[in-house]
Amino acid sequence: MRTVFFCVIALAGTLALAGNVLADSEQTIGHQLFTDQNLSLNRNQSCSTCHSLAPATDPATQLPFGAPGFVDPLNVLNGTPVSAGSTAGDFGSLNAPSVGYAAFSPDFFWDPVAYVYTGGQFWDGRATNLEAQAAVPMLNPVEMGLPSQWAVVTRLKENTNYVSLFQQIYGLDLDAIPAGELAPATNTPPGAVPAVFAAAVQAIAEFERSPVFNQFTSKYDFWLAGVTTLNSNELSGYNLFTGKANCSDCHVSYTGVDSAGNPTPPLFTDFTYANVGLPRNWNIPGTPAPDPGLGGRVDIAAADPSGSQLGLHKTMSLRNIAITPPYGHNGVFSNLEQVVHFYNTRDTLGLLDANTNAGFGTTGWPPPEISSNLCVAEFGNLRLTAAEEAQIVAFLETLTDNYPATGGDTNVPPGAPSPFANTPLPTIPVTLSATNPGTVTLWGRLGKTYQIQFVNSLLAPRLWQTLAAVRLGTNGLSVADTNTISSASRFYRAVQLP
Ligand code: HEC
Ligand code: HEC
Numbered sequence: 075m076r077t078v079f080f081c082v083i084a085l086a087g088t089l090a091l092a093g094n095v096l097a098d099s100e101q102t103i104g105h106q107l108f109t110d111q112n113l114s115l116n117r118n119q120s121c122s123t124c125h126s127l128a129p130a131t132d133p134a135t136q137l138p139f140g141a142p143g144f145v146d147p148l149n150v151l152n153g154t155p156v157s158a159g160s161t162a163g164d165f166g167s168l169n170a171p172s173v174g175y176a177a178f179s180p181d182f183f184w185d186p187v188a189y190v191y192t193g194g195q196f197w198d199g200r201a202t203n204l205e206a207q208a209a210v211p212m213l214n215p216v217e218m219g220l221p222s223q224w225a226v227v228t229r230l231k232e233n234t235n236y237v238s239l240f241q242q243i244y245g246l247d248l249d250a251i252p253a254g255e256l257a258p259a260t261n262t263p264p265g266a267v268p269a270v271f272a273a274a275v276q277a278i279a280e281f282e283r284s285p286v287f288n289q290f291t292s293k294y295d296f297w298l299a300g301v302t303t304l305n306s307n308e309l310s311g312y313n314l315f316t317g318k319a320n321c322s323d324c325h326v327s328y329t330g331v332d333s334a335g336n337p338t339p340p341l342f343t344d345f346t347y348a349n350v351g352l353p354r355n356w357n358i359p360g361t362p363a364p365d366p367g368l369g370g371r372v373d374i375a376a377a378d379p380s381g382s383q384l385g386l387h388k389t390m391s392l393r394n395i396a397i398t399p400p401y402g403h404n405g406v407f408s409n410l411e412q413v414v415h416f417y418n419t420r421d422t423l424g425l426l427d428a429n430t431n432a433g434f435g436t437t438g439w440p441p442p443e444i445s446s447n448l449c450v451a452e453f454g455n456l457r458l459t460a461a462e463e464a465q466i467v468a469f470l471e472t473l474t475d476n477y478p479a480t481g482g483d484t485n486v487p488p489g490a491p492s493p494f495a496n497t498p499l500p501t502i503p504v505t506l507s508a509t510n511p512g513t514v515t516l517w518g519r520l521g522k523t524y525q526i527q528f529v530n531s532l533l534a535p536r537l538w539q540t541l542a543a544v545r546l547g548t549n550g551l552s553v554a555d556t557n558t559i560s561s562a563s564r565f566y567r568a569v570q571l572p
Contacts, residue, residue, distance in 0.1 A: 098280075103236070106235070139474070145171070156168065165216065176207075198371055198387065205272075209271070223268060244270075296478075298329060299493030319456050351454070420455070505517045519570075520546050526544065
């Protein structure tokens with residue numbers, strides 16, 4: 075039997091982090107979609123309602139924070155744990171996490187070596203990647219609330235700008251699709267609807283991969299680059315964070331190295347999941363049952379009936395953490411002091427009945443809302459002093475972006491570029507898979523043209539030959555390879571054409 079090898083060389087446009095410029099028209103349309111309230115049932119809510127692109131108001135000073143945190147500004151200001159939906163009186167049951175740096179989370183996977191689930195989007199990782207995530211809120215009844223993909227596409231059709239850009243970027247004709255304003259999801263939509271919907275979520279995801287959400291301009295970044303200094307509290311906090319308090323075990327604070335040997339910035343997460351033992355939050359409207367996290371997913375529950383993933387939630391990045399309260403998947407903590415005190419004293423402070431008790435966090439903590447699979451080795455009794463807790467908070471405050479404009483630091487003047495300005499931002503991976511006999515399947519970006527090439531040997535000289543050039547009008551595409559060379563190994567790659 076002939077063995078077909080495949081290797082993949084992704085040449086998708088590498089974006090440099092040069093300022094806040096959107097690299098291409100796809101990100102520009104993604105920006106428009108992200109902020110378009112017409113994509114919600116009552117035309118009153120967009121992605122940016124819950125993931126604001128503008129700095130939220132600091133509840134303590136009533137002034138805007140120094141950077142956008144990409145969370146719900148009403149939750150920041152009012153301390154409320156969850157967001158209202160498009161329909162009055164509807165609320166979600168979880169705290170909206172930051173979209174900042176979410177693009178760096180790898181596609182959800184099971185790591186057979188570390189024996190943990192890793193990556194994905196949402197507190198339980200149920201969306202594999204940003205595209206899968208962006209498909210959810212527009213159709214979620216307690217969020218943007220449109221009834222179907224067809225209804226979303228009908229809203230897109232109203233906007234002549236979308237009509238021309240979808241044609242130009244994806245080769246999709248919105249005018250040709252009949253309107254279905256309130257079409258229920260049970261209706262069979264016109265054939266082009268899924269492709270238009272997929273293009274819209276791809277554009278949103280591409281915008282989320284832009285420098286707007288991924289600035290790397292915190293004081294900590296400039297300190298790592300040796301351009302400025304941390305004050306003594308921040309430095310002590312850093313030493314505790316990476317030492318006695320074990321925080322960096324999960325919230326990785328070290329500079330990494332990419333496959334080409336270039337330094338990569340720390341993202342303050344290892345993208346894994348854990349049950350840190352959050353108490354139940356009784357202030358969520360409708361008092362929803364505790365969220366079971368990973369183990370509550372139907373697919374994971376089926377794969378693991380023993381419940382070893384119950385209560386595990388995603389380790390979120392701590393970049394911009396000082397400006398994104400409240401904290402935790404259920405928003406039970408109102409400030410960083412409380413979070414750090416919890417990690418320090420979860421197992422040693424008194425026991426309370428509920429977080430609505432006035433002694434919450436001072437005289438005691440309520441029990442974990444889900445007690446299985448609790449992290450006990452890493453924290454719960456860290457033996458930190460009050461001064462040490464405050465130092466960790468001071469360190470966390472160095473993770474806020476936009477330091478050149480807000481720091482008043484002569485070493486880092488306004489306009490100073492990020493020390494990680496040359497870090498390539500994530501791009502949609504191009505993947506090729508080859509099955510015997512002779513079928514090559516390409517997954518890449520909608521609307522882009524790829525040339526699929528092959529060689530029969532990786533020995534020099536490698537003369538790549540063209541199998542096919544394809545423009546992706548759907549997410550994936552299979553191409554037949556009529557290779558008949560017996561006992562030959564064939565290597566494929568996809569090259570994105572301009
Ligand atoms: C009504 C508020 C609301 C709206 C509107 C909303 N989100 Fe969210 N978002 C949330 C909440 C709540 C979560 C967490 C839900 C969960 O984990 O199940 C979330 C999670 C996310 C995440 C996952 C981040 C991570 O690190 O896991 C991303 C990315 C995101 N939203 C992007 C979007 C986009 C794109 C849109 C618009 C298409 C959008 N959101 C609309 C509230 C909202
Ligand atoms: C075992 C891994 C692990 C360790 C160690 C750890 N964390 Fe976390 N952290 C998590 C997970 C998982 C979450 C999300 C928990 C949830 O919402 O259920 C989280 C959430 C947080 C949040 C809230 C994030 C948000 O977006 O709401 C903060 C702040 C935080 N951690 C700070 C720290 C600090 C400070 C330390 C050290 C004292 C620390 N963490 C140690 C895994 C860890």
